[in-house]
Amino acid sequence: QVQLVESGGGLVQAGGSLRLSCAVSGRIFSDYAMGWFRQAPGKEREFVSGISWGGGRTLYADSVKGRFTISRDNAKNTVYLQMNSLKGDDTAVYYCAVAKLRWSPATPTPRDYDYWGQGTQVTVSS
Numbered sequence: 001q002v003q004l005v006e007s008g009g010g011l012v013q014a015g016g017s018l019r020l021s022c023a024v025s026g027r028i029f030s031d032y033a034m035g036w037f038r039q040a041p042g043k044e045r046e047f048v049s050g051i052s053w054g055g056g057r058t059l060y061a062d063s064v065k066g067r068f069t070i071s072r073d074n075a076k077n078t079v080y081l082q083m084n085s086l087k088g089d090d091t092a093v094y095y096c097a098v099a100k101l102r103w104s105p106a107t108p109t110p111r112d113y114d115y116w117g118q119g120t121q122v123t124v125s126s
């Protein structure tokens with residue numbers, strides 16, 4: 001049974017920072033790429049960032065490039081999303097997801113991921 005548990009969301013003022021964590025169990029974590037997605041009210045789920053199974057390659061949406069940093073600790077089966085210089089547009093529920101195929105690259109496509117966390121709310125106040 002694969003499980004993903006996100007944490008670290010909350011309420012922050014514009015310009016502030018948050019660090020999201022996603023702990024994964026039930027899969028050989030180090031063999032799979034990971035992704036972060038978000039969904040704001042009334043909008044479709046969108047890609048935020050992804051990281052390869054080894055951590056050597058990362059991918060970012062243009063809207064977060066330079067402000068967000070994805071990383072992973074394969075010893076702790078955890079992926080992180082450091083979010084700096086937060087804006088109101090970053091308000092959303094953030095989801096982590098694990099890639100469907102072993103040793104596949106991180107992609108921005110939701111259908112390339114087969115297990116998802118329950119989501120953590122990030123609210124940025126202006």
